[in-house]
Each structure stands twice: as C-alpha cells, then as structure tokens.
Amino acid sequence: MNSEEYDSEIERDLAKNPKRARGHLISNAKGQLVAVFKIGKGVIFNWEATMSGPVPPFSSGRAVLRYKDERQLGAAHSFKGKVGSRLRLNFENGPMVIGTLDKKIDPEKSITGRGNWKRGLTDASDVEIVALLKGGHDWLKTHS
Numbered sequence: 001m002n003s004e005e006y007d008s009e010i011e012r013d014l015a016k017n018p019k020r021a022r023g024h025l026i027s028n029a030k031g032q033l034v035a036v037f038k039i040g041k042g043v044i045f046n047w048e049a050t051m052s053g054p055v056p057p058f059s060s061g062r063a064v065l066r067y068k069d070e071r072q073l074g075a076a077h078s079f080k081g082k083v084g085s086r087l088r089l090n091f092e093n094g095p096m097v098i099g100t101l102d103k104k105i106d107p108e109k110s111i112t113g114r115g116n117w118k119r120g121l122t123d124a125s126d127v128e129i130v131a132l133l134k135g136g137h138d139w140l141k142t143h144s
Contacts, residue, residue, distance in 0.1 A: 012104040021064070028057050032051075033047070039070070047117050051113035060101050064099055067096075075116065079134065082110055
C-alpha cells in the first residue's frame with residue numbers, strides 16, 4: 001500500500017470514529033504494550049496489550065485514540081496495525097489508535113495482538129499521566 005492509499009484509508013476510518021482522545025503509548029521487546037488516553041476531564045482509559053510476533057520496542061507521545069462510543073473501550077479486543085514512522089492500530093470492534101512514533105521503525109512492521117481496556121478516574125494532569133506511563137515503561141524494561 002502506498003502512502004496515498006494509506007492516508008485515504010485512515011481518512012475513511014476517522015470518519016467512522018468521530019471522538020478523539022490524546023494519549024501516550026509504549027512497548028517493550030517482549031511485545032507488551034501499555035497506553036493511557038485522557039478522555040474529558042478526570043476520565044482516563046488504560047490499555048494493556050500483548051503483540052503476536054517480534055516487534056522492536058516503540059513509543060508515541062502523540063498517540064490519538066479515535067472511537068465512536070466509550071462502550072467500545074471496555075473489555076479485551078483484538079487489534080491489527082502497522083508501525084514505522086507512524087503508528088496505526090485498528091481494533092476489531094471499531095476504534096483506532098494513530099500517531100507518530102518517537103523513533104522510526106525501519107522497515108515498517110505489521111502487528112497483531114490483543115489488549116484490555118480499563119476505565120479510570122483521575123484529576124492528574126497530562127504531565128502526571130506521562131509520568132504514570134513512564135513508570136509503566138520502567139516496569140516494561142524490568143520485564144524485558
């Protein structure tokens with residue numbers, strides 16, 4: 001798929017998922033992923049996942065979750081996607097995560113896996129959420 005087709009496909013998926021939340025995502029060499037997305041004032045969604053197959057560690061401090069309804073962000077769901085200079089994850093039940101990776105993966109890799117969403121309440125600032133995620137990154141490093 002060339003870049004133009006890729007962008008066109010993303011635009012179609014974005015039209016299906018009008019709501020958005022900014023967040024942060026990070027993985028380790030064992031294929032574990034953690035992410036935090038802030039949805040409105042005081043509501044966060046944590047996502048923990050495992051990828052199938054080997055993928056180099058990656059992170060995105062500029063991840064965007066696109067969804068139609070918060071009910072999509074519950075329980076466990078399979079996903080597939082790609083990581084390269086950009087990140088794109090499509091979930092079986094509709095939502096997607098897009099973003100730019102902090103460090104490019106070359107060549108681009110296709111990924112699949114399964115992850116679990118958890119809703120939480122917080123009055124944490126974005127800075128505190130990043131610190132929480134970095135704590136998850138430290139946990140990922142010790143479990144690599």
